[in-house]
Amino acid sequence: MYCRKAKLKLPMKSILEEYKCGKVRLVTMLEESDDPVVKTVKPSIKTGRKWKVAEAIDEAKECLRLEEVIGQTQTDRKGLGSSSVKWWSKTEGKEKRDMVIDEVRQREDVRRIQKAVQQPQQGQWTNWDSAMHRSLTWKDIWQMAPLRISFLIRSVYDLLPSNANLVRWGKKDDPTCPLCHGRQTTEHVLSSCKVALSQGRYTWRHNRVPQELASLISTAKGQSNPPSSSFTIFTTEGGARKWCGRSKTASNQRKGLLDGCDDWEVSADLPEWDKHPEIIRRTTLRPDIVIYSPSTQQVIMVELTVPYESRMEQAHTYKKEKYLDFTKELEESDYRAKIMPIEISARGFAGSSAYDLLSKLSISGNKRTKALKLLAETAENSS
DSSP, rough: OOOOTSEOOOSSSOOHHHHHHHHHHHHHHHOOOOOOHHHHHHOOOOOOSSSHHHHHHHHHHHHHHHHHHHHHHOSSSSTTTTSSOGGGGOTTTHHHHHHHHHHHHHHHHHHHHHHHHTOOOGGGGGOOOSSSOEEEOOOHHHSSSSHHHHHHHHHHHTSSSOOOHHHHHSSSOOOOTTTTTTTTTIIIIIOOHHHHHHHHHHHHHHHHHHHHHHHHHHHHEEEOOOOOOSEHHHHHHSSSSSEEOOOOHHOOOOOTTTTTOOOOEEEEEEEEEEOOHHHHHHSSOOOOOOOOOOOTTTTEEEEEEEGGGGGGHHHHHHHHHTTTTHHHHHHHHOOOEEEEEEEEEETSBBBBHHHHOOOOOOTTTTHHHHHHHHHHHHHHHHH
16 A cells, blocks of 8 residues: 555555655764764664664665766656756765655565565555556545545555455355356455346446546547648748748647647447548447548547456457458548447546546646546546
């Protein structure tokens, strides 16, 4: 629960970690004291039998020296040189102490992840490769109902009172589902019960997410960048000289899928939304959302899935292959067609495909963060 690299990040800190960091801070301050007496004495700090502060500091310093030998490495998609790096040999004073403390925190986080990997039930989140991280702030927790907070945390760590868990805890003898008589696990209840599917429970949850997504896309299409030339006529003061050049605004502007035309129409496979265009209705396929431009003959089909987190990649591949032949058929009819499957998991975790879709629709920055949060909360609240 305290892991900063967990899929569900909570705004709570480990008391044990803060205790260790406090001891490390105290020892490093005494070692680098301006008073020569204090610096020479090196008073011993008692921390018990299981953890020694001196060993932790030496280990952290060795790791920092090793990182400097290895050099700057690629840790994200920003690219080399895009962020500044602090080197151990070039820092001093408080900055060096902070580096040691941060290294101790990172090693505590690594131990938590190592423990989670060894837990086949509570550590299932370590295998959710396609699910994005979700952070809860204190404001989010204050606004959420207590039972909803309980559901979110316990579902992530598979601690909900399903019949399979109740049998494991010795509270029940029968692990079967009362609806379909299969084994009732958390995965079974949230996404695999055939009777719940036939009763429309999963369909109701599924339809709530594209409802929010269609509204976001309708807002985004009105804010798309209009078609513009990337060249500008520059004139000197007094008009003595003119030349044609590339403007900084036009060259740095990111091009989205909705740029270039202003007649986009949004339809959704929902009762309260407009029907899909004729070119879509003539097939048996029903994508959740269709973005259509009559003037440029562009069709963007958005297909949503609300799967279990461990099956997000499988769902993405299945939906892409399902619409592959239809996309080729549209392209043969002189349409520019694109299928974009996205996933929002049953427990409220957005897939990386949802992030890519919003980025390509020119929804970026804080708007994209709020949109992903809205979609994730809608799926989680519906579950």
